[in-house]
Amino acid sequence: MHNAPSLKELVEAVKSFIDETAAPNLKGHAAFHARVASNVLATVVREIEMGAEAAADERARLVALLETDGETDLDRLNRDLSGRIRAGKMTLQTPNLLNHLKSTAISQLSIDQPRYSGAKRLKQG
Numbered sequence: 001m002h003n004a005p006s007l008k009e010l011v012e013a014v015k016s017f018i019d020e021t022a023a024p025n026l027k028g029h030a031a032f033h034a035r036v037a038s039n040v041l042a043t044v045v046r047e048i049e050m051g052a053e054a055a056a057d058e059r060a061r062l063v064a065l066l067e068t069d070g071e072t073d074l075d076r077l078n079r080d081l082s083g084r085i086r087a088g089k090m091t092l093q094t095p096n097l098l099n100h101l102k103s104t105a106i107s108q109l110s111i112d113q114p115r116y117s118g119a120k121r122l123k124q125g
Contacts, residue, residue: 007048008045008049011041011045011048012041014041015038015041015042015045018034018037018038018041019038022034023035023038043111043112046110046111046112046114047111050110050111051111054107054108054110054111055074057103057107058074058100058103058104058107059077061096061099061100061103061104062074062077062078062080062081063077064096065081065094065097065100066081066084068080102122105122106122
């Protein structure tokens, strides 16, 4: 049986190398770039861990909000929502629109910037 490392394990291994071996031996601009690379890899790990669930949740909210069939993909649903907002067919007074926008932003922040200072406040209400 061949047990290849998962994508997450591969990314974590590279991040660990940067954090524990490479970065401590770098200075100046190279050290800065090592921190940037480490942060990018941490974002990739969070995307692997949370991205599919966040997308599924977003898609379910959009299907309900737009009252559309369950066959439409997420990109098309978002284009439809954007078009309705641009055309004035949906506003912040539209039931569940604000909740959807807030939930989507919080999910994305949890992946992209989990230590964002306002994230805790956003999650609370």
